[in-house]
Amino acid sequence: xxxxxxxxxxxxxxxxxxxxxxxxxxxxxxxxxxxxxxxxxxxxxxxxxxxxxxxxxxxxxxxxxxxxxxxxxxxxxxxxxxxxxxxxxxxxxxxxxxxxxxxxxxxxxxxxxxxxxxxxxxxxxxxxxxxxxxxxxxxxxxxxxxxxxxxxxxxxxxxxxxxxxxxxxxxxxxxxxxxxxxxxxxxxxxxxxxxxxxxxxxxxxxxxxxxxxxxxxxxxxxxxxxxxxxxxxxxxxxxxxxxxxxxxxxxxxxxxxxxxxxxxxxxxxxxxxxxxxxxxxxxxxxxxxxxxxxxxxxxxxxxxxxxxxxxxxxxxxxxxxx
Ligand SMILES: [Zn+2]
Numbered sequence: 001x002x003x004x005x006x007x008x009x010x011x012x013x014x015x016x017x018x019x020x021x022x023x024x025x026x027x028x029x030x031x032x033x034x035x036x037x038x039x040x041x042x043x044x045x046x047x048x049x050x051x052x053x054x055x056x057x058x059x060x061x062x063x064x065x066x067x068x069x070x071x072x073x074x075x076x077x078x079x080x081x082x083x084x085x086x087x088x089x090x091x092x093x094x095x096x097x098x099x100x101x102x103x104x105x106x107x108x109x110x111x112x113x114x115x116x117x118x119x120x121x122x123x124x125x126x127x128x129x130x131x132x133x134x135x136x137x138x139x140x141x142x143x144x145x146x147x148x149x150x151x152x153x154x155x156x157x158x159x160x161x162x163x164x165x166x167x168x169x170x171x172x173x174x175x176x177x178x179x180x181x182x183x184x185x186x187x188x189x190x191x192x193x194x195x196x197x198x199x200x201x202x203x204x205x206x207x208x209x210x211x212x213x214x215x216x217x218x219x220x221x222x223x224x225x226x227x228x229x230x231x232x233x234x235x236x237x238x239x240x241x242x243x244x245x246x247x248x249x250x251x252x253x254x255x256x257x258x259x260x261x262x263x264x265x266x267x268x269x270x271x272x273x274x275x276x277x278x279x280x281x282x283x284x285x286x287x288x289x290x291x292x293x294x295x296x297x298x299x300x301x302x303x304x305x306x307x308x309x310x311x312x313x314x315x316x317x318x319x320x321x322x
Contacts, residue, residue: 037286037300045306047297048282051254052132053314058252059124060270061138061145064259064285068118068304071142088235092166095215095224103213104205105228106181107192109174112142112160120258121148123307130315135248139260139267141230154244156237156266162229165218174228177216184214237266249273257283257295259303271295 051057063071090097125148127133137154138145143161145153163172182189192205216226231237249255255274262268262283274281280296284306299306311318 037302040301041299044297044299045310048256048284048299049310049313051280051282051297052127052256052310054253055132056134056251056253057127057132058134058249058255058270058274059127059136059258060255060260060267061124061136061140061258062260062262062267062285063140064261065120065124065138065303066115066118066140066142066144067259068120068302069115069142069144071112071115071140071144085233088232090234091227091232092225098224098226099213099215100207100210102181102215102226103188103192103210106178106185106213107189107205109178110189115142115144117144117148118304120303120307121145121150123311124258125149126311126315126318130311130318132314134252137245137248137270141228154241154248156231156241156245158228158230160228160230163216163226164229165221165223166225166227167223168218168221170218170220171229172219172226177226180216181214184216188213231266242266245270246273249277249279252279254280254282257281257285258307259285261285261287 086097086101091101121144124133124136124145128136128150135152135154136145136150137156139156141155141157141160143159161174163174163177164170165172188209191209215224217224218226249270255270257267257271260267260283262271271281271283283295283298284301284303286300286302
């Protein structure tokens, strides 16, 4: 792992054309791109361990779960937004925006799809198999919890593995769409090269190249409104999904937030509800979080290190493999 990455470049938000892009190509481990966490908080860990051992934990995960799998976060532990993600209004509002989205997404897909679950995903699946978890809710769209063996994962922001037609509702798999795009755009990936992969699996491409891209069309209605089944920034989480999440929280004894700075309201509202209902909240993530003061315990540490230890402590003999 390269420990010589420029910390200043990573800490700076991208402000527009001409700014230096953050160094996010390839596997990114925030442990190596930021000052390491301070001394491990053993006292805080003991509180976390006892909380999880009591079972009926609702696990809520964010982008920090997947950084050790090479999928970068929109925001670093410094809380700065690094890239400007696709906005919902922009995507539904113009064919050009969709063409740009699909050109970039096509170029990043194979690398995104190649990401593998890390030890933190495996530990969450292990806690679930040990019967300690009431539910797993994720803000991530990468499907890595499921690939690590977790079941009934509630995907708050949808999944990049699915595509849906906004006009007629026809569902398709992303794999299928990728295969159409590969046929329709021979040589495009070579021209696109190896740009910077972003959290939603796309890469940065020059506009001239984007304009040559043949975007996907719906096989049923022929329209060009195919959208990955994810909630873009500025979009909203479908109501039934929110209701299911609150139901899970209702049945749970505590809330465990993993790898989220809680700056996205769609996740933060569960912390507020848990606090309102007098349920203990634990947060394990790198860096600052919103809602400081509410959690009964907050650990600034690496998930792929602390969660396997947690699993071993609360479920001795548990199998890490799925
Ligand atoms: Zn359609």
